[in-house]
Amino acid sequence: MTIANMPLSRRAALRGLGVSLTLPFLESVAPRLAMASGQISKPPVRMAYIFVPNGVHLDNWTPKEFGYGYELPYILQPLSRVRDDMLVVSGLTHDKGRANGDGPGDHARSASVFLTGAQPRKTDGSNIRSGVSVDQVAANLTRGATRFASLELGCEPGRTAGNCDSGYSCAYSSSISWSSSSTPLGKETNPRSAFERLFSQGSSAEIDKSQKKREMLRKSVLDFVSDDAKRLQNRLGRDDQKKLDEYLTGVREIERRIERANEDRSSIVDIDYPIPEGVPGDYTEHLRLMCDMMVLAFQTDSTRIATCMFADAGSNRSYRHINVNDGHHDLSHHQSKPEKLAKISEINRFHVAQLAYLLEKMKATPDGESNLLDNTMVCYGSGLSDGNRHNNENLPVIVAGRAGGTIDTGRHLAVPTETPMCNLFMSMLDRFGTPVDFIGDSTGRVPGLQI
Known part of the structure; x- marks a missing residue:
C-alpha cells in the first residue's frame, strides 16, 4: 500500500x-x-545510555558548586550550550563493580555492572553470568511498541569469548546490554x-x-x-x-x-x-555517525531505547587526532603524574564533546511541541571513577534531557555517598513508564531529580 x-x-x-x-x-x-x-x-519518552571506559580525571570533571548556576569544569566545557538541559550527578556507586572477593578484573566488571548493578561471575568460559540491564528491563516491558525493542551500538567490536581481563570473559568487557543474566547482547559497530x-x-x-x-x-x-x-x-x-x-x-x-x-x-x-x-577510519566521525543513528531511531520512533559504548572496557585506543599518542588504558594508570593526568583530561573532554554533539542535535530536532532532547533521558558515564585507583564510588555521571518535563535540569546534583547507581535506573524506569520493584542492587529511587 x-x-x-x-x-x-x-x-x-x-x-x-x-x-x-x-x-x-x-x-x-x-x-x-x-x-x-x-x-x-x-511524543513518547526515550532513554539512552552511553558508556566510556577507564574512568575520568575527577578533579577536572566535578563542578565545585552544587545546584543551579554551577561552572562547567574543563572536561565538561564542551557541554556549555546544553548545560541547562542536563544534570551532573555526583555520589553514585556501583558496589558490584568492586572485587568483593573476586580479585583483579576491575575493567571487565566496570562494563558488565554499568547497566546491570549485578556482580559478574568471574570466568573466561561459556558460563558467564551477570544480570538483566536496565535498557533490557524497559525493552522487555515495552516490546512491540516500536519496530525495534532496543538498539545497541558501539565503536569497538570487541570479542565475545576468551580472557580479556584477569580471568573475566571478553563478553564482560565488550557488552553493557544483557537480555538475561547469561546473555550479553552484541552491538552494531558499523554505521x-x-x-x-x-x-x-x-x-x-x-x-x-x-x-x-x-x-x-x-x-x-x-x-x-x-x-x-x-x-x-x-x-x-x-x-x-x-x-x-x-x-x-x-x-x-x-x-x-x-x-x-x-x-x-x-x-x-x-x-x-x-x-x-x-566503519570510518576517523574515530570522531565514527562516534558522530553512531550518535546520528540514535537520533534517527528516536526521531522516527523506530525504537525508544538505545545504548552506545564509545569504547570497550579497558580500551587502549590512542587519540593521536587530539595529540595524545599514548594508549588510553595505559594513561589511566597515571600514578598522579601531572603529564598523564593532562592527557587523560583531553581524552575525557573529547568524549564529552561527542556527547555534546548528540545532545545539541537532539535539541535541534523538533518533537511535538518541544524537541527530542526534552522528551529523552540520556545517561552518560563510566563504571569506574578514577582509572588509577579502579574505584567504583562517586562515579562520573551525566543525565541529560527532561524526560517529558519530569526532570529538573540545569543543576549539579549531589546524592548521599554510596547511593547505588541502580537507584538512578529505578527513577529513569519510572519516567519511562516501566516501573519495577528493583534492579540490581537498588535500594530505592534517587531523590531530587524533580523539584
Missing part, C-alpha cells in the same frame, strides 16, 4: 523496494490520532549496517537486493521512496512539509557521510583492531 491510499498514522512510512523510512512526529498526524483516541497526542537496519523492510532477500541495486546504480535510499514522498507532501500542512523536507535532507546527508567513510580510509591512524567495511 502506498502513502496515497494509506491512512496516516504515527507509524506511517515512505516505502520502496526493500526500503522503509518511518516518518518523524508530524503535527498533521497528531490531531487525527488525538481525535481517534480522545486524548492529546504527545552502514545500522543505517540499513533502520531503513530496510521486507525479507532478507529483498533487503539484500535493494542494497545491491542502490550500490550498483549509486542511488540513495531516498530515490527508492521519492514517489511516496511526493504524494505525502501533498497531504501535509506547510509546517509539516518543511519538517519532512528537513528530515529527508538529514537522512541523505548521513548517507553521504557513510559513503565518504567507505571511500576515504586514509585517516586510519589510531585504530588497533580490524576495521570492517563501512
Whole structure:
C-alpha cells in the first residue's frame, strides 16, 4: 500500500523496494490520532545510555558548586550550550563493580555492572553470568511498541569469548546490554549496517537486493521512496512539509557521510583492531555517525531505547587526532603524574564533546511541541571513577534531557555517598513508564531529580 491510499498514522512510512523510512512526529498526524483516541497526542519518552571506559580525571570533571548556576569544569566545557538541559550527578556507586572477593578484573566488571548493578561471575568460559540491564528491563516491558525493542551500538567490536581481563570473559568487557543474566547482547559497530537496519523492510532477500541495486546504480535510499514522498507532501500542512523536507535532507546527508567513510580510509591512524567495511577510519566521525543513528531511531520512533559504548572496557585506543599518542588504558594508570593526568583530561573532554554533539542535535530536532532532547533521558558515564585507583564510588555521571518535563535540569546534583547507581535506573524506569520493584542492587529511587 502506498502513502496515497494509506491512512496516516504515527507509524506511517515512505516505502520502496526493500526500503522503509518511518516518518518523524508530524503535527498533521497528531490531531487525527488525538481525535481517534480522545486524548492529546504527545511524543513518547526515550532513554539512552552511553558508556566510556577507564574512568575520568575527577578533579577536572566535578563542578565545585552544587545546584543551579554551577561552572562547567574543563572536561565538561564542551557541554556549555546544553548545560541547562542536563544534570551532573555526583555520589553514585556501583558496589558490584568492586572485587568483593573476586580479585583483579576491575575493567571487565566496570562494563558488565554499568547497566546491570549485578556482580559478574568471574570466568573466561561459556558460563558467564551477570544480570538483566536496565535498557533490557524497559525493552522487555515495552516490546512491540516500536519496530525495534532496543538498539545497541558501539565503536569497538570487541570479542565475545576468551580472557580479556584477569580471568573475566571478553563478553564482560565488550557488552553493557544483557537480555538475561547469561546473555550479553552484541552491538552494531558499523554505521552502514545500522543505517540499513533502520531503513530496510521486507525479507532478507529483498533487503539484500535493494542494497545491491542502490550500490550498483549509486542511488540513495531516498530515490527508492521519492514517489511516496511526493504524494505525502501533498497531504501535509506547510509546517509539516518543511519538517519532512528537513528530515529527508538529514537522512541523505548521513548517507553521504557513510559513503565518504567507505571511500576515504586514509585517516586510519589510531585504530588497533580490524576495521570492517563501512566503519570510518576517523574515530570522531565514527562516534558522530553512531550518535546520528540514535537520533534517527528516536526521531522516527523506530525504537525508544538505545545504548552506545564509545569504547570497550579497558580500551587502549590512542587519540593521536587530539595529540595524545599514548594508549588510553595505559594513561589511566597515571600514578598522579601531572603529564598523564593532562592527557587523560583531553581524552575525557573529547568524549564529552561527542556527547555534546548528540545532545545539541537532539535539541535541534523538533518533537511535538518541544524537541527530542526534552522528551529523552540520556545517561552518560563510566563504571569506574578514577582509572588509577579502579574505584567504583562517586562515579562520573551525566543525565541529560527532561524526560517529558519530569526532570529538573540545569543543576549539579549531589546524592548521599554510596547511593547505588541502580537507584538512578529505578527513577529513569519510572519516567519511562516501566516501573519495577528493583534492579540490581537498588535500594530505592534517587531523590531530587524533580523539584
